[in-house]
Amino acid sequence: MLDDLDRRIVEILAEDARISLKELAGKVNLSSPSASERLKRLEERGVIRAFTVDLDPAALGYTLQVIVRIRPLPGQLHRVQQLIEEIPEFTECDKVTGDDCFIARLHLTSIDQLDEILDRIIDRAETNSSIVKSQPVKRRLPPL
Structure with a gap:
């Protein structure tokens, strides 16, 4: 504490x-x-893990954010996770319980890029994508 x-x-x-x-x-x-x-x-104590920089993806040309729910096909969990880790446009990913195994955030420059990236994992997983319109709560600290 x-x-x-x-x-x-x-x-x-x-x-x-x-x-x-x-x-x-x-x-x-x-x-x-x-x-x-x-x-x-x-x-x-690990309370502070790093001092970092907070970049604005839009200022770097990444004007589109997408949340992707990913459900690997049977036997493909580890390979799908590896693919997510290898694709730099996946800027965050959580392994979760429930119907989907992963919920990930992509930062993209165009909608065409979404198809290109999802095509890389589509033979190993089912996906469901949502385009982010706004982010009313930015990443913040948990209550201290």
């Missing part, structure tokens, strides 16, 4: 992972060495 100070550090970093250590320390009323030690412990 996180104490109030760790929770505040994580919230600040979630807003701006590039914040300087000095600024972070000031916002949580700690010295820089104390803030650094807290940060190090959060990393060691």
Whole structure:
């Protein structure tokens, strides 16, 4: 569990992972060495896995997002998973319970690209695709 100070550090970093250590320390009323030690412990405990960049796919030309539900044919589960991992347009994928085994997100430049990608797995799985119109809730932290 996180104490109030760790929770505040994580919230600040979630807003701006590039914040300087000095600024972070000031916002949580700690010295820089104390803030650094807290940060190090959060990393060691696996609470913070990485400091990353949040790219806008549309700014890179990926104007189309698609959610694909994937149900591998019998005996094809591992091969379908391997294909999903190999296709870079699959930017996220969850292995789930229920009728479908995978729910994946694709970022594409055109609708034609969707057919090209799905053609690579269609002989191994059934798919159901939905085009994303908007994303009212962006990826966010779970409640701290």
